[in-house]
Amino acid sequence: xxxxxxxxxxxxxxxxxxxxxxxxxxxxxxxxxxxxxxxxxxxxxxxxxxxxxxxxxxxxxxxxxxxxxxxxxxxxxxxxxxxxxxxxxxxxxxxxxxxxxxxxxxxxxxxxxxxxxxxxxxxxxxxxxxxxxxxxxxxxxxxxxxxxxxxxxxxxxxxxxxxxxxxxxxxxxxxxxxxxxxxxxxxxxxxxxxxxxxxxxxxxxxxxxxxxxxxxxxxxxxxxxxxxxxxxxxxxxxxxxxxxxxxxxxxxxxxxxxxxxxxxxx
Amino acid sequence: xxxxxxxxxxxxxxxxxxxxxxxxxxxxxxxxxxxxxxxxxxxxxxxxxxxxxxxxxxxxxxxxxxxxxxxxxxxxxxxxxxxxxxxxxxxxxxxxxxxxxxxxxxxxxxxxxxxxxxxxxxx
Numbered sequence: 001x002x003x004x005x006x007x008x009x010x011x012x013x014x015x016x017x018x019x020x021x022x023x024x025x026x027x028x029x030x031x032x033x034x035x036x037x038x039x040x041x042x043x044x045x046x047x048x049x050x051x052x053x054x055x056x057x058x059x060x061x062x063x064x065x066x067x068x069x070x071x072x073x074x075x076x077x078x079x080x081x082x083x084x085x086x087x088x089x090x091x092x093x094x095x096x097x098x099x100x101x102x103x104x105x106x107x108x109x110x111x112x113x114x115x116x117x118x119x120x121x122x123x124x125x126x127x128x129x130x131x132x133x134x135x136x137x138x139x140x141x142x143x144x145x146x147x148x149x150x151x152x153x154x155x156x157x158x159x160x161x162x163x164x165x166x167x168x169x170x171x172x173x174x175x176x177x178x179x180x181x182x183x184x185x186x187x188x189x190x191x192x193x194x195x196x197x198x199x200x201x202x203x204x205x206x207x208x209x210x211x212x213x214x215x216x217x218x219x220x221x222x223x224x225x226x227x228x229x230x231x232x233x234x235x236x237x238x239x240x241x242x243x244x245x246x247x248x249x250x251x252x253x254x255x256x257x258x259x260x261x262x263x264x265x266x
Numbered sequence: 267x268x269x270x271x272x273x274x275x276x277x278x279x280x281x282x283x284x285x286x287x288x289x290x291x292x293x294x295x296x297x298x299x300x301x302x303x304x305x306x307x308x309x310x311x312x313x314x315x316x317x318x319x320x321x322x323x324x325x326x327x328x329x330x331x332x333x334x335x336x337x338x339x340x341x342x343x344x345x346x347x348x349x350x351x352x353x354x355x356x357x358x359x360x361x362x363x364x365x366x367x368x369x370x371x372x373x374x375x376x377x378x379x380x381x382x383x384x385x386x387x388x389x
Contacts (some may be wrong), residue, residue: 228279
């Protein structure tokens with residue numbers, strides 16, 4: 001196990017990994033943020049080690065944990081790194097005013113775009129890639145979203161975490177890039193069709209009022225203090241245009257079914 | 267006394283959507299959700315009338331009994347005081363940052379229940 005400490009947005013963030021190569025790579029990639037002060041590990045990166053089992057090809061997964069939660073499990077090291085870097089951006093959101101930042105995720109299915117609380121994706125992710133793959137859902141690479149204040153569209157996050165030039169190209173030396181992961185990255189402005197929140201009711205899915213949906217979406221805004229009420233006005237267009245639902249807090253399979261039910265609803 | 271003619275703080279930011287409202291409190295960095303009844307009461311709390319007078323106005327518009335409306339308005343104004351919306355009242359501490367305010371009791375949430383995600387309350 002190797003550990004690195006990085007200073008990001010005034011926070012001291014520790015990352016540990018099972019791979020010495022990954023640890024070296026991360027130190028290089030985040031050289032601008034390296035801290036000599038030892039941080040408590042927030043993230044753990046498990047890099048899959050190639051194994052030979054009776055000649056059978058076996059898909060290998062790399063896993064990124066935040067605390068005890070696996071926020072992504074993927075065969076593609078680049079996808080894992082994109083997820084890690086997007087999560088690190090969160091430490092800088094509180095001081096930013098170039099967009100509204102929220103710990104929400106875009107999940108898509110058949111062209112329908114849903115904005116769901118950030119905790120939902122890793123939760124249903126525990127069901128496994130094959131099961132999720134059969135549903136037709138596309139999960140996000142990023143753990144957070146940026147919302148354009150003028151339009152309420154989800155827009156690409158302008159990265160502020162400084163990554164050393166060319167570092168991403170060196171990832172192939174850390175782990176073989178033989179895995180594919182069709183997760184989505186927000187690369188252009190997106191309009192949201194469905195807004196999902198998690199409630200305390202027992203019904204798996206219920207429509208919620210626009211007021212409650214706005215309040216719940218607002219509660220996920222990371223730079224609320226910086227933007228004030230303007231943040232809530234900024235996300236209002238999403239609420240006004242989207243269908244708004246609440247899913248019950250339940251087991252992963254039940255929450256997945258609830259999400260699929262929403263996607264199937266016109 | 268501020269409590270006799272309730273007046274909501276001028277620095278609160280109110281975003282109305284349909285007949286509900288979301289209130290942002292910049293001092294507490296907290297969001298509050300107001301259901302339609304609470305949103306109406308919030309708008310009327312401008313320091314011009316007592317709770318009874320507000321209730322009489324609402325009762326007249328709704329064609330409802332003043333006493334029934336008065337009970338609900340008192341309850342909502344009480345929640346506003348607890349939330350620190352009314353001038354002269356300090357918000358009571360809550361374990362989280364967001365709340366909801368409900369004016370009536372025929373919802374799944376009890377009337378005083380404060381649903382609390384990271385920044386707020388609901389009334």
